[in-house]
Amino acid sequence: xxxxxxxxxxxxxxxxxxxxxxxxxxxxxxxxxxxxxxxxxxxxxxxxxxxxxxxxxxxxxxxxxxxxxxxxxxxxxxxxxxxxxxxxxxxxxxxxxxxxxxxxxxxxxxxxxxxxxxxxxxxxxxxxxxxxxxxxxxxxxxxxxxxxxxxxxxxxxxxxxxxxxxxxxxxxxxxxxxxxxxxxxxxxxxxxxxxxxxxxxxxxxxxxxxxxxxxxxxxxxxxxxxxxxxxxxxxxxxxxxxxxxxxxxxx
Amino acid sequence: xxxxxxxxxxxxxxxxxxxxxxxxxxxxxxxxxxxxxxxxxxxxxxxxxxxxxxxxxxxxxxxxxxxxxxxxxxxxxxxxxxxxxxxxxxxxxxxxxxxxxxxxxxxxxxxxxxxxxxxxxxxxxxxxxxxxxxxxxxxxxxxxxxxxxxxxxxxxxxxxxxxxxxxxxxxxxxxxxxxxxxxxxxxxxxxxxxxxxxxxxxxxxxxxxxxxxxxxxxxxxxxxxxxxxxxxxxxxxxxxxxxxxxxxxxxxxxxxxxxxxxxxxxxxxxxxxxxxxxxxxxxxxxxxxxxxxxxxxxxxxxxxxxxxxxxxxxxxxxxxxxxxxxxxxxxxxxxxxxxxxxxxxxxxxxxxxxxxxxxxxxxxxxxxxxxxxxxxxxxxxxxxxxxxxxxxxxxxxxxxxxxxxxxxx
Numbered sequence: 209x210x211x212x213x214x215x216x217x218x219x220x221x222x223x224x225x226x227x228x229x230x231x232x233x234x235x236x237x238x239x240x241x242x243x244x245x246x247x248x249x250x251x252x253x254x255x256x257x258x259x260x261x262x263x264x265x266x267x268x269x270x271x272x273x274x275x276x277x278x279x280x281x282x283x284x285x286x287x288x289x290x291x292x293x294x295x296x297x298x299x300x301x302x303x304x305x306x307x308x309x310x311x312x313x314x315x316x317x318x319x320x321x322x323x324x325x326x327x328x329x330x331x332x333x334x335x336x337x338x339x340x341x342x343x344x345x346x347x348x349x350x351x352x353x354x355x356x357x358x359x360x361x362x363x364x365x366x367x368x369x370x371x372x373x374x375x376x377x378x379x380x381x382x383x384x385x386x387x388x389x390x391x392x393x394x395x396x397x398x399x400x401x402x403x404x405x406x407x408x409x410x411x412x413x414x415x416x417x418x419x420x421x422x423x424x425x426x427x428x429x430x431x432x433x434x435x436x437x438x439x440x441x442x443x444x445x446x447x448x449x450x451x452x453x454x455x456x457x458x459x
Numbered sequence: 460x461x462x463x464x465x466x467x468x469x470x471x472x473x474x475x476x477x478x479x480x481x482x483x484x485x486x487x488x489x490x491x492x493x494x495x496x497x498x499x500x501x502x503x504x505x506x507x508x509x510x511x512x513x514x515x516x517x518x519x520x521x522x523x524x525x526x527x528x529x530x531x532x533x534x535x536x537x538x539x540x541x542x543x544x545x546x547x548x549x550x551x552x553x554x555x556x557x558x559x560x561x562x563x564x565x566x567x568x569x570x571x572x573x574x575x576x577x578x579x580x581x582x583x584x585x586x587x588x589x590x591x592x593x594x595x596x597x598x599x600x601x602x603x604x605x606x607x608x609x610x611x612x613x614x615x616x617x618x619x620x621x622x623x624x625x626x627x628x629x630x631x632x633x634x635x636x637x638x639x640x641x642x643x644x645x646x647x648x649x650x651x652x653x654x655x656x657x658x659x660x661x662x663x664x665x666x667x668x669x670x671x672x673x674x675x676x677x678x679x680x681x682x683x684x685x686x687x688x689x690x691x692x693x694x695x696x697x698x699x700x701x702x703x704x705x706x707x708x709x710x711x712x713x714x715x716x717x718x719x720x721x722x723x724x725x726x727x728x729x730x731x732x733x734x735x736x737x738x739x740x741x742x743x744x745x746x747x748x749x750x751x752x753x754x755x756x757x758x759x760x761x762x763x764x765x766x767x768x769x770x771x772x773x774x775x776x777x778x779x780x781x782x783x784x785x786x787x788x789x790x791x792x793x794x795x796x797x798x799x800x801x802x803x804x805x806x807x808x809x810x811x812x813x814x815x816x817x818x819x820x821x822x823x824x825x826x827x828x829x830x831x832x833x834x835x836x837x838x839x840x841x842x843x844x845x846x847x848x849x850x851x852x853x854x855x856x857x858x859x860x861x862x863x864x865x866x867x868x
Contacts, residue, residue, distance in 0.1 A: 277862055280782075282782060282861050282862050283862060302786075302787060303786040303787055303788075306781060306784050306785060306786045306787075307784065307786070309782060309783070309784050310783065310784020311784070315782050315783070317865070321775070321778075321779045321782075321865065322779075323776055323779065325476065325477075325480050326476075334779075334780070334783050335783045335784055337469050338780070338783060338784035338785050338786070338789060339784065340462050340465060340466070341461065341462060341465055383783070387784075
């Protein structure tokens, strides 16, 4: 089963040598609301290669949040298969998904979602804690390294309320990076920032992409989506368009 | 195992940081447990104190000694029926010694209050014991210094006296009492011995503020029929129950009771005390422990309540932790440890306060000393309350849906 799927995916990505990271096949998410059936995702298939920079767009109700939750392993589909880095995660238990999230996915949220009482360093350490068994000093140096990568060497011991919005989002990006995940999944990462700071954050994502990271952006803003080199548009739970961006904006 | 220790350490850090961040709330919540633990430990300590006291007092009586008296120790019968019983005729002692196969030794004992003096030194409200020379067989009394009186001395109404430990100290602070003459009830007595220190019977009756004189001397010098009078019978230690029955039968014959008449005397033995005591102990102790345990329960409910609030408040944090890879047991552990840290610390504080209080009580009021077992139980109990109180909130937190929690405002 897994073999045939992999083959299909390789055929789909014909022409490129790159490694396939995400394979989604006939994914459905169906909610029963009384007698009516709501198809939040209605048969979505897609593949994403390593080091791709993909944006997912769509109006509200199009299913982009649902797709993001499924790709982020926060939810399980009603039907369909999802291979992340070669592992079938579609039918995993909550705890198994938690382990996959921890090792494979780096989340960046619109509202940052930092722990308010913890320092930047401690916030960035968090995914390493749940990785298990990494000694405290190793955790600390990994977190310091991640914070340096986002340019916050001087803010390591500050708490979120002592940081600007842009700095908070940088801490969140550092936290997403620290476990060296397969994909970075950013949900409206500039939604709570002014446009100038937003551009700075997008520039950071561009840099991470150039450094070899795979990035998936969920956004409803065209100019943010244009940072990516591929845009997937959803409508009514289905993929509407899936295009490569020729005219990628540079920060 | 290593993983568990790792997460335990991390969760402990989180718990301590969280409790420190909410100092006032933690303090207030912990107070309930502190009070509960103080109540439970003090109660157990006091019960143990009374117990120890009782054990020690029972040693005064001796397991193999049966007392024939007017008043039963255990109570139970109507006061006025007992009051109207004839006094114990001390001459019965000799007949009992002759008739009963179980009587190894039969001593007579009388007693009353009196004042003692030596030169200008006075000792008032002293208990005077008039006993036969074989009293040593039936009592734990020991002569510390000097000698006991002899049977001929008793027969010849000798004016000799043995002083209790504290009486000797009070009357002869700087002198050797032996060979001195003390005054009591208009009579002079020669001091021939000092009794060994005994302590208090049931924590109340001081056994060291008494004096002992020969039985016949007592009868000659104190004419009143009042005061304590009893016959103490030493019986074989392995046949106490049969001995009690035998003595009862003997007494009924001596008192010429008809078969349908009730006993008009009491055959007392340590067991009666023990039964009576056990009943009091288990009723008061049981009720006391239940009430104090209730206070601990109330404290536990307080903890559970605050943990529910904490889970609600930190829904978003839980969502973040889950998104970043926390498994159910990590979240559950985090909140359980938080609850246990509160109750554990509160338990230790409560225990320390209770230890201080029981030291004060021991010093000034009543013998009480906290045992290692009670201390261990207090810590165990507080941890147990923490687990119990934290369980449901922690499980609720662990089962939160990460998507919902991340959206929670």
